[in-house]
Amino acid sequence: MPGLIQVNNLSKTYDSEGVKTTALSGVSFNIEKGEFVAIMGPSGSGKSTLMHILGLLDRASEGEYFFEGKNVVELSDDELAVLRNESIGFVFQAFNLLPRTTVLENVKLPLFYSKDKKDIDGRSRKVLESVGLGHRLNFFSNQISGGEKQRVAIARALVNEPSVIFADEPTGNLDSKSGIQVMEILQNLNDHGNTIILVTHETQTAEYSKRILRIMDGKIVNDERVERRRLAGDGDLLK
Amino acid sequence: MMPIRTLLANKARSFLTMLGVIIGVGAVIVIISVGAGAQSLILSQVKSLGTNIIGVLPGASNDNGPPATVMGIVITTLTYDDAMAIKKEIPNVVDVAAYSKGVATVSWQSNQYDTNLSGTTAGYMNVEGGEIDEGRFFTSEEEKNLSEVAVLGATVKDQLFGLSDPIGQKIKIKNHMFEVIGTMKKRGTVAFQDYDDQVFIPIMTMQKLIEGVNYIGMIRIKINNENNVQEAKDEITALLRERHNISDKSGASDDFTVRSSDQALSMITSITNALKYFLAAMAALSLIIGGIGIMNIMLISVRERTREIGLRKAVGAKTSNILNQFLIEAIAITALGGIIGIIVGVLISFLISVVAQSLGYSWDFIISLTSIILALAVSALVGLVFGLYPAYKASKLEPVEALRYE
Numbered sequence: 001m002p003g004l005i006q007v008n009n010l011s012k013t014y015d016s017e018g019v020k021t022t023a024l025s026g027v028s029f030n031i032e033k034g035e036f037v038a039i040m041g042p043s044g045s046g047k048s049t050l051m052h053i054l055g056l057l058d059r060a061s062e063g064e065y066f067f068e069g070k071n072v073v074e075l076s077d078d079e080l081a082v083l084r085n086e087s088i089g090f091v092f093q094a095f096n097l098l099p100r101t102t103v104l105e106n107v108k109l110p111l112f113y114s115k116d117k118k119d120i121d122g123r124s125r126k127v128l129e130s131v132g133l134g135h136r137l138n139f140f141s142n143q144i145s146g147g148e149k150q151r152v153a154i155a156r157a158l159v160n161e162p163s164v165i166f167a168d169e170p171t172g173n174l175d176s177k178s179g180i181q182v183m184e185i186l187q188n189l190n191d192h193g194n195t196i197i198l199v200t201h202e203t204q205t206a207e208y209s210k211r212i213l214r215i216m217d218g219k220i221v222n223d224e225r226v227e228r229r230r231l232a233g234d235g236d237l238l239k
Numbered sequence: 240m241m242p243i244r245t246l247l248a249n250k251a252r253s254f255l256t257m258l259g260v261i262i263g264v265g266a267v268i269v270i271i272s273v274g275a276g277a278q279s280l281i282l283s284q285v286k287s288l289g290t291n292i293i294g295v296l297p298g299a300s301n302d303n304g305p306p307a308t309v310m311g312i313v314i315t316t317l318t319y320d321d322a323m324a325i326k327k328e329i330p331n332v333v334d335v336a337a338y339s340k341g342v343a344t345v346s347w348q349s350n351q352y353d354t355n356l357s358g359t360t361a362g363y364m365n366v367e368g369g370e371i372d373e374g375r376f377f378t379s380e381e382e383k384n385l386s387e388v389a390v391l392g393a394t395v396k397d398q399l400f401g402l403s404d405p406i407g408q409k410i411k412i413k414n415h416m417f418e419v420i421g422t423m424k425k426r427g428t429v430a431f432q433d434y435d436d437q438v439f440i441p442i443m444t445m446q447k448l449i450e451g452v453n454y455i456g457m458i459r460i461k462i463n464n465e466n467n468v469q470e471a472k473d474e475i476t477a478l479l480r481e482r483h484n485i486s487d488k489s490g491a492s493d494d495f496t497v498r499s500s501d502q503a504l505s506m507i508t509s510i511t512n513a514l515k516y517f518l519a520a521m522a523a524l525s526l527i528i529g530g531i532g533i534m535n536i537m538l539i540s541v542r543e544r545t546r547e548i549g550l551r552k553a554v555g556a557k558t559s560n561i562l563n564q565f566l567i568e569a570i571a572i573t574a575l576g577g578i579i580g581i582i583v584g585v586l587i588s589f590l591i592s593v594v595a596q597s598l599g600y601s602w603d604f605i606i607s608l609t610s611i612i613l614a615l616a617v618s619a620l621v622g623l624v625f626g627l628y629p630a631y632k633a634s635k636l637e638p639v640e641a642l643r644y645e
Contacts, residue, residue: 057553058639078557085555092642096550113555156554 004164004195005031005054010063012049012218023049024218026063031197033163036190038198038209046218048168051199055088055166056080068163085113089157093169095149097141097156103128104137107156114160127155131185147178154185164195171205183208184232208232249540253572256536259529260576260621261583264614266522268584268606273591274515275605281511283601284429285504291465292366293472294503295321295458295479296496315454316494319442321482322360322458329474333461334365339445340456345389345399345438347410352398355437356412358445366461369434372396374406374421382441385448389417393425394435412438413449468499519610523617529576530621537569537629548633549641562634569626570619577618581611 012024023046031037041047052058053065056072065072068087075083089110097106107124111117128134131151136144141152150170157165167186171179187208190196198209206212207230214222297314322337339358344351361379364371377388389410396405405419417440426434446452462471476490476497485492541548548561585606595602 052639055553057642058637078559081552081555081557084553090553092550094546096546096553096642098547098550109551110554113551113557113560160555 003030003032004035004068005029006064006066007054008064010050010053010060010065012046012053012058013061022218024053024060027215027218027220029213029220029223031164031195033195034190034193036187036196036198036208036210038200038206038212039215040200040203040206040212041215042201045215047199047201047215049218050215051166051168051197054197055090056084081113082115085110086115086160087163089160089162089165091150091153091157091165091167091170093172095146095153095173097149097152099142101141102138103133103141103144103152106141106152107159109156110160116160124155124159127159128152130158131155145178146174147181150174150178150182151185154182158189158194164197165189166197166199168199169201170198171200179205180232183230187232204230252536256533256572257576257579259532260526260573260618261580263522263526263529264577264580264618265584265587266525267519267614267617268581268610269587269591270518270522271515271610272584272588272604272606274511274518275607276588276592276595276602278508278511278515279603279605280595280600281507282504285500285507288368288429288500289461290500290504291462291468292500293460293462293468293475294498294500295325295460295475296498297454297456297494298496299490299493300496314494315452316483317455317458318453319446319455321479322455324478324482325458325460325475326362328478329460329471331463331467331471333463334362335461336360336363336366336459337442337455338457338459339442339450339452339454341445341450343412343438343449345395345410345412347399347405347408350399352395354392354395354398355433356445356449357437357439358442358449359439360442363439366459369426370424372422372424373404374419376421376439377441383443385444386441387415387417387444387448388420388441390421390423390439391419392423392435392437392439394433395438396422410438412440415448468501472497472499526617526621529618530573530625533569533573533622534625534629537565537626538632540568541565541629541633544633545636545641545644548636549638549644552636552638553642558634561636562630565630565633566623566626569630570622573618573622573626574615577615580618581614584614 007030008028010024010027011022014021014023027050039047039050049058053060056067059073067083070083072080098109104121104124107128108120111120111123125134125137128137131154133148133151133155136148136152141149144152154165165186170182170186174182183205186196186198190210196209198206200206207226207228210226210229212222212224212226213220295317297317319337322335326332326335337360341356341358342353343356344353346352361377361382364376371390372393374390376390377386380386381388389412391399391405399405399410400408405422408419409416410419411417423435423439428434440449442455446455460471460475462468476493479495479497480486480488480493483494485494551561588606589604592602592604
């Protein structure tokens with residue numbers, strides 16, 4: 001039984017007008033189903049590059065990457081698009097909702113590109129209700145608060161029932177209260193068996209996860225279990 | 240669904256983008272419609288002159304091309320005696336009008352007017368129709384004895400005499416004094432010829448006193464019945480060959496051209512058709528300008544929506560999904576512009592026909608299905624061609640690059 005994500009000796013170099021920049025060098029780790037992992041590091045450490053490669057948005061320069069047992073290197077762009085659609089959900093720092101479009105339509109978006117087009121409306125409504133936005137379905141994406149926007153983004157990530165959710169600094173543009181709400185939703189999802197991979201530069205945010213991969217200058221410098229895990233649901237330290 | 244919403248979200252910009260296509264398509268529709276209306280007007284006017292008229296022009300010509308005289312070349316082979324011989328010897332001839340035309344300044348008292356001088360025969364009224372307003376047309380005696388008499392077209396009468404009575408007055412043409420013996424009723428412009436801006440004088444007077452020539456410019460012959468036209472044409476041709484000592488029966492050596500009005504009709508049709516389609520093609524060119532406008536806006540749109548493209552790719556859109564989305568947007572915008580353009584074009588064409596009819600022209604409102612299909616097809620094609628590059632550019636964006644784009 002292969003793990004969800006297996007990475008062996010992964011490297012990424014950018015070649016910009018002849019100047020080579022190394023973003024990742026020789027990274028190896030595994031992530032199993034049901035984990036809640038935080039990839040943590042300062043800006044420029046390579047954590048975003050790593051997330052983009054893990055999320056199949058970008059390709060590694062060298063090394064092996066198996067996603068759900070599939071050798072990603074051998075997949076075509078269209079096959080990667082299908083995998084992103086069916087197995088991966090993204091939550092971005094800037095929300096990335098479609099402007100001039102309703103909350104419900106935003107959540108439906110991944111289903112338009114999916115093979116499984118049955119009951120698009122019902123599935124989208126259900127997942128929006130599960131993040132507490134049942135009353136905002138027909139609001140336009142610019143008419144709701146930042147916290148609500150991020151919950152829409154989470155609903156959009158969840159709607160096609162992916163194997164893993166990537167959250168790239170999901171609390172970065174939010175006030176602390178909305179941030180905690182978002183982390184609570186992610187922890188709940190994890191409790192129900194969803195795999196979450198969180199990218200952050202803040203230790204506090206990383207401590208909501210169960211495992212932290214610390215990255216520095218393109219290398220994994222530390223991989224440890226979180227001993228004193230923060231729980232967003234009840235009596236949080238930030239409150 | 241998605242592309243249409245984007246278009247609606249950007250109403251003002253979408254409309255401005257469409258404007259180029261609307262104008263292009265509208266222009267094509269209007270030009271083809273007005274061309275067809277004008278064509279039917281000209282043809283009906285030519286037909287109203289009679290389909291039983293045979294014209295003889297000096298100089299040879301092939302069947303399809305215009306006679307040499309149209310190009311301004313003077314050919315001196317046709318004479319007054321030819322016209323008289325036709326009148327005397329060809330059966331079924333109602334009457335013959337010979338012409339020697341020129342331009343001249345005519346004056347009466349202190350009034351001067353530049354007009355067309357038509358030296359013709361007494362048979363003019365029988366051949367060309369037209370009505371005398373006051374007085375009379377000149378007789379065949381006056382035609383032959385160098386009488387200095389003139390009949391004025393309605394415009395000339397108005398210009399020279401205003402409200403005064405012209406009958407019996409003397410007008411001056413090239414140092415000769417002509418007595419006005421009659422005026423013509425207003426007839427208007429028919430098939431490019433202004434019937435009212437003319438002074439008619441006897442042809443011999445024109446040849447000897449005014450121009451100093453002994454050839455004539457044209458003979459027009461009225462035949463009693465349309466069915467006898469072909470026979471009469473053959474007889475006239477034979478007669479003129481005999482008179483001009485041409486033994487070659489092939490027509491290659493002829494120094495004259497015999498044409499009937501149905502030939503003139505088909506020639507006018509082919510000329511106006513060529514004109515109509517040439518103008519429509521020019522209008523269609525403006526569609527290309529519209530297409531460039533669309534490409535421009537689509538490129539801006541792709542850039543503005545770079546993050547959206549990145550997001551769509553992140554949630555599973557394939558290259559082809561993005562390509563199709565932008566292509567459909569471009570085609571939708573041009574097709575919609577095309578439809579609006581057709582409506583606008585049809586409306587304008589209709590207005591033109593209403594105005595033309597109210598001015599007294601027998602103008603038909605003609606919209607051909609071909610022009611509508613053509614306009615729609617061309618505008619959709621423009622959308623496809625000019626939308627392709629921006630759509631391709633959008634589809635090739637790397638998801639990471641697109642997501643990072645600020």
